[in-house]
Amino acid sequence: MPQRKLIFYQDEKGNVPIIEWLDRLPQKVQTKCFIKLERLAQLGHELRRPEADFLRDKIYELRINFQRINYRILYFFYQNKAVVISHGIIKDKQVPNSEIEQAIKNQSKFEQNPQIHTYSQELI
16 A cells, blocks of 8 residues: 655644644654654554544544553545644543544645645655
8 A cells, every 4th residue: 555645734824733733742742643643644544443543524533642641633534645634632531522623624624725724844
Protein backbone atom coordinates (compact mmCIF):
# COMPACT_ATOMS: atom_id res chain seq x y z
CA MET A 1 0.00 0.00 0.00
CA PRO A 2 1.45 3.41 -0.95
CA GLN A 3 2.07 5.93 1.77
CA ARG A 4 -0.69 8.50 2.18
CA LYS A 5 0.08 12.18 2.14
CA LEU A 6 -0.51 13.92 5.48
CA ILE A 7 -2.04 17.37 5.25
CA PHE A 8 -2.29 19.67 8.23
CA TYR A 9 -5.52 21.67 8.22
CA GLN A 10 -5.04 25.45 8.15
CA ASP A 11 -7.82 27.91 8.95
CA GLU A 12 -8.65 31.09 7.03
CA LYS A 13 -6.28 33.15 9.19
CA GLY A 14 -3.33 30.85 8.53
CA ASN A 15 -3.47 29.14 11.94
CA VAL A 16 -2.62 25.44 11.98
CA PRO A 17 -4.44 23.94 15.00
CA ILE A 18 -2.42 20.72 15.16
CA ILE A 19 0.92 22.52 15.14
CA GLU A 20 -0.23 24.98 17.79
CA TRP A 21 -1.45 22.08 19.94
CA LEU A 22 1.72 20.02 19.47
CA ASP A 23 3.90 23.01 20.37
CA ARG A 24 2.27 23.13 23.81
CA LEU A 25 2.98 19.46 24.59
CA PRO A 26 6.07 18.02 26.30
CA GLN A 27 8.81 16.89 23.89
CA LYS A 28 8.30 13.18 24.63
CA VAL A 29 4.60 13.46 23.81
CA GLN A 30 5.37 15.36 20.60
CA THR A 31 7.73 12.57 19.59
CA LYS A 32 5.07 9.91 20.22
CA CYS A 33 2.55 11.96 18.23
CA PHE A 34 4.88 12.22 15.24
CA ILE A 35 5.55 8.47 15.36
CA LYS A 36 1.79 7.82 15.31
CA LEU A 37 1.32 10.30 12.47
CA GLU A 38 3.95 8.45 10.47
CA ARG A 39 2.13 5.15 11.09
CA LEU A 40 -1.09 6.79 9.92
CA ALA A 41 0.64 7.95 6.74
CA GLN A 42 1.93 4.43 6.14
CA LEU A 43 -1.25 2.49 6.92
CA GLY A 44 -4.14 4.91 6.28
CA HIS A 45 -7.51 3.17 6.65
CA GLU A 46 -5.78 -0.01 7.81
CA LEU A 47 -4.68 1.59 11.09
CA ARG A 48 -7.00 0.24 13.81
CA ARG A 49 -7.47 0.13 17.58
CA PRO A 50 -5.60 0.60 19.79
CA GLU A 51 -3.76 3.13 17.58
CA ALA A 52 -6.74 4.69 15.80
CA ASP A 53 -10.51 4.54 15.89
CA PHE A 54 -13.55 5.76 13.97
CA LEU A 55 -15.58 8.35 15.90
CA ARG A 56 -18.49 9.32 13.61
CA ASP A 57 -19.36 11.21 10.43
CA LYS A 58 -16.09 10.30 8.68
CA ILE A 59 -14.00 11.62 11.61
CA TYR A 60 -11.31 9.42 13.15
CA GLU A 61 -9.01 9.71 16.13
CA LEU A 62 -5.34 8.85 16.41
CA ARG A 63 -4.80 7.56 19.94
CA ILE A 64 -1.69 8.46 21.92
CA ASN A 65 -1.27 7.64 25.61
CA PHE A 66 1.56 8.89 27.78
CA GLN A 67 1.79 8.72 31.56
CA ARG A 68 -1.95 8.02 31.91
CA ILE A 69 -2.92 11.01 29.79
CA ASN A 70 -5.01 10.39 26.67
CA TYR A 71 -3.98 12.53 23.71
CA ARG A 72 -6.10 12.42 20.57
CA ILE A 73 -5.49 13.74 17.07
CA LEU A 74 -8.66 14.09 15.01
CA TYR A 75 -8.44 13.51 11.28
CA PHE A 76 -10.36 12.62 8.12
CA PHE A 77 -9.59 11.18 4.73
CA TYR A 78 -9.70 13.29 1.58
CA GLN A 79 -10.56 11.62 -1.75
CA ASN A 80 -8.74 8.45 -0.76
CA LYS A 81 -5.48 10.30 -1.49
CA ALA A 82 -4.62 12.06 1.73
CA VAL A 83 -5.19 12.19 5.47
CA VAL A 84 -6.11 15.64 6.75
CA ILE A 85 -5.10 16.30 10.35
CA SER A 86 -7.75 18.53 11.91
CA HIS A 87 -6.58 19.21 15.47
CA GLY A 88 -5.53 17.61 18.74
CA ILE A 89 -7.03 17.36 22.20
CA ILE A 90 -6.40 15.88 25.62
CA LYS A 91 -9.43 13.89 26.70
CA ASP A 92 -10.82 12.34 29.85
CA LYS A 93 -13.37 9.63 29.06
CA GLN A 94 -14.48 10.19 25.49
CA VAL A 95 -13.91 12.73 22.77
CA PRO A 96 -16.40 15.57 23.37
CA ASN A 97 -19.05 16.10 20.69
CA SER A 98 -17.88 19.71 20.35
CA GLU A 99 -14.43 18.48 19.23
CA ILE A 100 -15.96 16.09 16.70
CA GLU A 101 -18.16 18.94 15.43
CA GLN A 102 -15.07 21.12 15.05
CA ALA A 103 -13.39 18.42 12.97
CA ILE A 104 -16.54 18.13 10.82
CA LYS A 105 -16.50 21.91 10.24
CA ASN A 106 -12.81 21.75 9.33
CA GLN A 107 -13.55 18.90 6.95
CA SER A 108 -16.33 20.85 5.24
CA LYS A 109 -14.14 23.93 4.83
CA PHE A 110 -11.26 21.82 3.55
CA GLU A 111 -13.39 20.03 0.98
CA GLN A 112 -14.78 23.36 -0.30
CA ASN A 113 -11.30 24.81 -0.83
CA PRO A 114 -8.37 22.44 -0.18
CA GLN A 115 -5.77 24.92 -1.39
CA ILE A 116 -6.65 27.57 1.23
CA HIS A 117 -6.92 25.01 4.03
CA THR A 118 -3.68 23.10 3.38
CA TYR A 119 -0.65 24.00 5.46
CA SER A 120 2.05 24.25 2.84
CA GLN A 121 5.22 23.41 4.75
CA GLU A 122 6.28 19.75 4.80
CA LEU A 123 6.83 18.53 8.36
CA ILE A 124 6.90 14.78 7.97
